[in-house]
Amino acid sequence: MKHILACLVMLLMAGQVAAMEVQSWQTKGGARVMYVHAPQLPMVNLRVMLDAGSARDGDLPGQARLLNELLLEGAGKWNADELASELESRGIEVSTHTGRDMAQITLRSLSDKNILTPALDMLAAMLASPRLEEEAIARVKERTLAALRQASQSAEDVADREMMKALYGDHPYAHDPLGTEKSLEKINRETLQVFHQRFYNQANAVVALVGDVDRTQAEILAEHVLAGLPVGEKAPPFPEPNPKKARALHKDFPASQTHLYLGMLGIHRKDPDYFPLIVGNHILGGSGLTSIMGEEVRNKRGLSYGISSYFSPLRVKGPWMLSAQTKNSQARTTLELMTALLRDFIDEGPTQKQLQAAKKHLAGGFPLRLSSNKKILQQISVMAFYDLPPDWLDTWSSRVEQVTRAQIRRAFRRRMPMKHLLQVSVGGGK
Amino acid sequence: MRSLWILLFCLFSLPALSGGEKVQEFMLDNGMKIIVKPDHRAPVVVSQVWYKVGSSYELPGTTGVSHVLEHMMFKGTKNVPPDEFSRIVAALGGSENAFTGVDYTAYFETLSKKHLERALELEADRMQNLLLDEKEFQREVAVVREERRLRTDDDPNGLLWEQFNAVAWRVSPYRNPVIGWMHDLEVMTLADLQQWYDQWYSPDNALLVVVGDVVPGEVLALAKKHFGPIPPRPRKAWRQRPEPPQKGPLRMTLRVPAEQPVLLMGYKVPAMVDAQDPAEIYALMVLNSILGDGDSSRLSASVVREQGLAVSASSSYDPFSRLSGLLEIEAIPAQEAGLDDLQAGLLAQIEKLKQEPVSARELQRVINRTLAARVFARDSMFYQAMLIGMRETNGYDWRSLEEELKHIRAVTPEQVQSVARKYLVEQGLTTARLEPVSKASTESVTDKPEKAAKGEKKS
Known part of the structure; x- marks a missing residue:
């Protein structure tokens, strides 16, 4: 049965109405599709997302990402060289990305049938029948090891990983998608095949699509891309992560700066506190130099170049982090300042003026989030993967507008108590 | 924000942008060029003001001055208090930033098309009315030094690219990093910035590019209104420093x-x-x-x-x-x-x-x-x-x-x-x-389970 939903996002500006219709349905195999018809440019942006991110790694950290990368290294009748050549000789772009929740593959192609048809044939083969040749596995492992070495020479990356480990402990979000040198050794063709069979199926997939194809074509196209995948079974839900007791970790690192991270468990994608916390964080450290952190740490004191805080909403509670970096001699002062500002914000919440400014920025800036096919793809991808209601974009601005100071204060006090604040610093000297 | 994009060294085979509505080009009487490309897919506009100045214009001893000036362009004018520029654009639902490269410095706003005029007004203001304050400068140049530590000094790849350029070029200004050498950033003065601003920031050395849901004639009218009254400023020609031929690897x-x-x-x-x-x-x-x-x-x-x-x-x-x-x-x-x-x-x-x-x-x-x-x-x-x-x-x-x-x-x-x-x-x-050398220091993790750092109350 086909479930059809359509929703109109109105971009009401200066008397002009530009409407963008988000349509949604399910493939025969049960995968949700979100689609926007964009006939203005002769191109198609398409993303397939699988509930097969690094949180599905189990006891082999790195395998979700390794498999995802291997989709590009030979599939169906094409080996790695042929795949690269067949794609690039048509100007087709394909890339992959693996996060905690999802493994994704994204395609951008001209909509000319002579180009789009082979593009989708190849994409379908990559999803359903990656070759997983030994040579390719070895090559992608090599590349991953190099990425691990590059990460270990960056204090910022080291701090980020330490924070995720500290926040999540034994939860599947704790480890980095890259995996470790040790775990990569244990991953082989068989384990990758098992992972592929388990998680690469239609029940576990969603599709987002924007471009110069009409609704009928879009339906055919979505079916075609997933056709090789079995119907399969949805992956089980993740456990809820438990908040940790406040603690401070320091790691020595030979660098002139110390990277400072404060972190707590944040929100999930359907969190009832989503809007108060997102708007609150925008004021606290999410709006660059106009945020409290930007103003106090950088503008007024010149302590750090980068200073920001953000929530990463995931399937279950994702991280909230606040970070900065400063020369080693200023590390303590800066960290104390960040902590004090955070405490004040949790205690007192924003002022009415700050809230008004944030609403103007967020709601007024909404059309900017949909100003290209690429950005629209990003928005509807999140909607499709996290099963957000089809009116998500339509109601987004008004839900921002409805947030009150009291709601922000209450949400921060309840959800972000200082007793759970984790602190990580990496740096300190040569 | 106030980001540094070293684009020159990573751009290649730029695609053209034909198709869609025609690009239109205008010239104001004061020598400022205006280029408009309509794109009506969303009720949004991108405005970019480009200045013909960047690190390749700089002289030894004051490297990085273009980029520091870019940061200072957000620190107030006769009409707009320090950091207010960003708050105004944010309140309009827009985003703004700037970038400095070897050959250019550019400032941009992305916002709803109905606010284009405000963006142009703000840009015209800081083209002529910048107030360079000593205290603001000292704080901001400290931020830039932190930026340099982050991007170059503590990043082996950043350091490698910087040294590579310094070795490849003997005389060409491409030998200097966009962000400037650390010592130059330590001794830079407010006078250096004032001189740089006076020398390069005028309409005849600038370009306005607008892409978005606009009518070219209307953009021209707005540009005339806000940039038109700013007088051009004669300047000495930039002196070439050509690279002598390389005679061996x-x-x-x-x-x-x-x-x-x-x-x-x-x-x-x-x-x-x-x-x-x-x-x-x-x-x-x-x-x-x-x-x-x-x-x-x-x-x-x-x-x-x-x-x-x-x-x-x-x-x-x-x-x-x-x-x-x-x-x-x-x-x-x-x-x-x-x-x-x-x-x-x-x-x-x-x-x-x-x-x-x-x-x-x-x-x-x-x-x-x-x-x-x-x-x-x-x-x-x-x-x-x-x-x-x-x-x-x-x-x-x-x-x-x-x-x-x-x-x-x-x-x-x-x-x-x-x-x-x-x-x-x-x-x-x-x-x-x-060629990496192993990290001398230990990597032991110190765990202080008692409490996170005690914060001071903010002042």
């Missing part, structure tokens, strides 16, 4: 605490500005694409996949820089491969370009990718404005973007072979290696 090695070795190679090649024959430039663009741009390029297919010498290898070339630059190769060796083996593998690919003509299939790939990239470029208003701004500020006509495909189609295998033989020669080669 240059090599350097960087040994810093790191984990991953890296190899960089750069060949001195002409830019369009000093090309003896423009056809050579397009042949070099095609050569670069075949050699090292993309997963099916020769470096990826041979050096990475066939020979397993590298985990990644790519090349880049920007022929539309203001001064002549390099065709660069960046490669990360596979664990088993030494840097010598890797370099030999890369040089073998260079040799092959000299010995054998490239195939018709490889040429077609470049054309098809360029064609597709032209369409993809039109999806981003910001990128369309960037392409126009970079060309114009570097001294080229934006129409060169539209003619690119025609010239690329005309390139023959013989021309590619000929430029390979002429320019990819040891005489003009610079090689830089990152």
Whole structure:
């Protein structure tokens, strides 16, 4: 049965109405599709997302990402060289990305049938029948090891990983998608095949699509891309992560700066506190130099170049982090300042003026989030993967507008108590 | 924010932006050029003001002054208090920022089209009314020093690129980093900034690019209203410092605490500005694409996949820089491969370009990718404005973007072979290696489970 939903996002500006219709349905195999018809440019942006991110790694950290990368290294009748050549000789772009929740593959192609048809044939083969040749596995492992070495020479990356480990402990979000040198050794063709069979199926997939194809074509196209995948079974839900007791970790690192991270468990994608916390964080450290952190740490004191805080909403509670970096001699002062500002914000919440400014920025800036096919793809991808209601974009601005100071204060006090604040610093000297 | 984009060294084969509504060009009486490209897909507009000044205009002792000035442009004018610029644009639902490169400094706002006038008004204000305050400067230059630590001093790859450029160029200002040498940032004064602002910030040295849901005539009227009254300022011509010919290969090695070795190679090649024959430039663009741009390029297919010498290898070339630059190769060796083996593998690919003509299939790939990239470029208003701004500020006509495909189609295998033989020669080669030394310090994690740092109350 086909479930059809359509929703109109109105971009009401200066008397002009530009409407963008988000349509949604399910493939025969049960995968949700979100689609926007964009006939203005002769191109198609398409993303397939699988509930097969690094949180599905189990006891082999790195395998979700390794498999995802291997989709590009030979599939169906094409080996790695042929795949690269067949794609690039048509100007087709394909890339992959693996996060905690999802493994994704994204395609951008001209909509000319002579180009789009082979593009989708190849994409379908990559999803359903990656070759997983030994040579390719070895090559992608090599590349991953190099990425691990590059990460270990960056204090910022080291701090980020330490924070995720500290926040999540034994939860599947704790480890980095890259995996470790040790775990990569244990991953082989068989384990990758098992992972592929388990998680690469239609029940576990969603599709987002924007471009110069009409609704009928879009339906055919979505079916075609997933056709090789079995119907399969949805992956089980993740456990809820438990908040940790406040603690401070320091790691020595030979660098002139110390990277400072404060972190707590944040929100999930359907969190009832989503809007108060997102708007609150925008004021606290999410709006660059106009945020409290930007103003106090950088503008007024010149302590750090980068200073920001953000929530990463995931399937279950994702991280909230606040970070900065400063020369080693200023590390303590800066960290104390960040902590004090955070405490004040949790205690007192924003002022009415700050809230008004944030609403103007967020709601007024909404059309900017949909100003290209690429950005629209990003928005509807999140909607499709996290099963957000089809009116998500339509109601987004008004839900921002409805947030009150009291709601922000209450949400921060309840959800972000200082007793759970984790602190990580990496740096300190040569 | 106030970010530094070192674009010159990573841009290559820019796609043109033909198609869609026509680009329109205007000139104000004071010499300021206005370029408008309508794009009605969303009720949004991108406004970029470009100044013809960047690190390649700077002199020894005050390197980094263009970039520090870019930061100070947010620190207040006669009419707008410090940091208020960003708050005003945010309250309009817009986003703003700026970037400095070797050949340009640019400021941009992206916002709802109904607020375009406010953005232009603010830009016109800071073009003429900047107030440079000592206290604001001291704080901001401290921020820039932190930025330098972050991007260069503590980043082995950033450091490698900086040293590589400093070795490749003896005289050309491309030897200096955009962010400036640390000592220059330590001794820089407010007077240096004032002088730089007075010297370069005037309408006759600026360009406005607007892309979005606009009518060109209306943009012109707004530009006239806000930028029109600003007087032009005569300036001395920038004095060329041409690079003397390189007479042999240059090599350097960087040994810093790191984990991953890296190899960089750069060949001195002409830019369009000093090309003896423009056809050579397009042949070099095609050569670069075949050699090292993309997963099916020769470096990826041979050096990475066939020979397993590298985990990644790519090349880049920007022929539309203001001064002549390099065709660069960046490669990360596979664990088993030494840097010598890797370099030999890369040089073998260079040799092959000299010995054998490239195939018709490889040429077609470049054309098809360029064609597709032209369409993809039109999806981003910001990128369309960037392409126009970079060309114009570097001294080229934006129409060169539209003619690119025609010239690329005309390139023959013989021309590619000929430029390979002429320019990819040891005489003009610079090689830089990152050879990691192990981190001396311990990596023990200190755990203080008691409590997080005690915070002071904010003042």
